[in-house]
Amino acid sequence: MGHREDLLEGAKRCLLEKGFVRTTARDIVKESGTNLAxxxxxxxxxxxLLTRAFVELVQEWGEKFDSPVARDAEPGGSLDRFHSVWARMLESFEDYRPVWAASMEIVTQGERVPELRDLMAKAQIEGRSGLVAMFTGQDEETLDERTVKALGGFYQALLNGLMVQWLFDPASASTADDLTEGLRRVIAGVREAK
Known part of the structure; x- marks a missing residue:
């Protein structure tokens, strides 16, 4: 591994141990065996660097529970798939708690660090297309911009809200059953309103 990769791996470890705000450049250098320059x-x-490390940790999280077998278990876009994806996500939350805590720190730093805000805005768009692919079974490369923004944004809003609930109190946070029942009720309400 070169310095670039060593820095990234060191930054990941620092994020998980210290979080975004408490990690210093010297911490990363010490953890990676590189130098400040x-x-x-x-x-x-x-x-x-910390933002890139965070994005990679989130991608690793997504890859961990979004296996091809899991994706093919239920039809894309179905309530069964919706439930299954949320259940798998929630099962992984405890192991990735430091990542979710770091995400809250990053959100609060965005106003102070414009570069960070710009990097996270780009990562947010990438995340949306990944979420659409997980829930619908569609290939990310085939998704149009409107689908990514509308449907991906919907799933992302649910994920971010669930993450906040879970960080504050996992015991009272919504479950996959709760989210699926909520969606059923929204669908029923829309049908009744027609």
Whole structure:
């Protein structure tokens, strides 16, 4: 591994142990066995490096529970698929608690660090297309911009809200059953309103 990869892996470990706000450039250097100048050379800033590390941790989380077998178990777009995806996500939340806590720190830092806000805005769009693919079974490359924004944004809003609920109190947070029943009720309400 080169300095770039070492820095990224070190930043991931720091995020999980210390979080976004408490991690210093020196922490990353110590954890990665590199030097301070490497951060600027490869990533531009400590915040940019930590943001990239965060994005990769979230991607690793998504890959962990979104296996091809799980994707093919229920038809894309079905209530069964909706329930199954949320159930798998919730099962992984405890292991990834430090990632979700770091995401809350990153949200609060966005106003102070415009570079961070820009990087996270790009990552948010990528995340939306991944969520659409998980819930619908569609290939990310085939998704049009409107689908990513509307449907991906819907799933992302649910995920972010669930993450906040879960960080505050996992015992009272919505379950996959709750979310699925909520969606059933929304669908029924729309049908009745017609």
């Amino acid at each position: 490497s951060i600027g050379y490869h990533y531009g800033s400590k915040d940019a």
